[in-house]
Amino acid sequence: MSTSKPPVPVPLLMVIGIVAISFSSIFIKWSAAPVSVQGMYRLLFTSLLMLPFARPYTGAAAQLRLKDWLLLVASGALLALHFLLWMGSLRYTSVASSTMIMALEPLFIMIGAYILFKERNSFLAMLGMAVAIFGVVFIGWGDIGLSADNLKGDLLSVGGTIAVAGHLLLGQRLVVRMPSYLYSLIVFVSAALVFAVYNLITGTAFFAYPAREWGIFVLLAVVPTVFGHILFNWLLQYVSATTVSMNILGEPVGASILAFLLLGEHLSGLQWAGGVLVLAGLGVYLYSGRKKTLELEEALPSAS
Template structure:
């Protein structure tokens, strides 16, 4: 991450902004009548157009990546496209609540991957904090969760989307020290958009016949949850890691019910309040433990330096 981001913004402030932006995505997706793959395609490709003017292209031309690293970039892009396809499609079959709860399983998949790929140390305390946050998310969504054949299809798609985004985040962390975040984002957003374009064409979906309100949704999906959400996630991968980024996503249901209360006037029940508090406590303890680990590592490195 650029030094300007380090000095001006604390990583957890950026994480909060990104999760808040992501919380808006399900509302926008539910408001759109376009096929999920088309909405996802424009979401990613419009983001590429927005970010491209801010990339210093001359240094990019001199960038040297190995064949394995290029393969990892392609993997990340494909799995990002699959995440949007599966998760956005799941909202046509199941409730936002059910889909978001399954999405909060993401940190557990990332945690397992981080252990094997990066030997990331995980303590019992950290696992318990993550479990408490997940339990809070389940409480928030409990009253809106559905049990039906259609809902199970949606939940299955949401699970596939969750696994796909976990792979995407792990690949991003692996490449975060090799490629600047803005360049990496353009590459994977572009590849993900092409995956969704290919699927949309194969399904025979129209790519242009949408009214002005749909194009407005596409633009908002690009600006809010993608530029201020997924792009910021990529900025953070090199500093706080994929597991901590994914834990932040657990806060999405909490922010979603707060937004629904403030913007839509929805009633917040006692179970949602209890679930929200449990989620926030679990996340707060997780970030506190992670910060303690980071301070310990820093102190150890300082003591090991020669005078």
């Protein structure tokens, strides 16, 4: 982590990032194109925006092993699966329900890290996970009262969250051997190609869309991806991953407010209760992670 300060205050950049990613679900709801096409062009246009800045990383790319390339493609495939399921969930359930369930991402990562890397967590982290999962049950229960389609959307969002957790676990293993920019670019290109193959197999049209849809594809690439996810990755130079991960709590809140203002979506009492439990559980989980980090830093000998 760099000891220098970014040219813009970190809190302002965090707010910009949270607002940007909160627009993702709104753009998806506005589009009438198949979600596989939305995902393909979102990743393709993001990759094209990144390519002009990729020249310094050609040497690192040449040093990648076959195993690295296979893992990168697997990470891209999981990212594509995440977008396919999560974006698909928004066709059936509310923005609030879908994004609140998506906020469970760090908890699925915790489970995956324990299974794959035997990473252990504190009782406080486990308690936070239990509260958040209980909150998802509340959201699903509230959606059952609306329609079976709402519950289908919730299940798709859960599947998308599991897929992105696998994508991030692979990323955790890969970024120690390559620049994060190179990792992101290769994974985005891989995911776009996976979507292209999927669209070819399913006979989904690539180009027969009005200008409004192409505008939404560009917005998906620029707003939530460049000013959201890539901005958060860049901020890791200046703040801890725990601090950056707080955006996970901000997205469902921001997306729910935008969905109310722009889409007229309303939540039931059970959905509100479930959302509060999810955010409270994640708050406990993130606090436990920050506390563990501080304890480790205090245990290390001073560098002075």
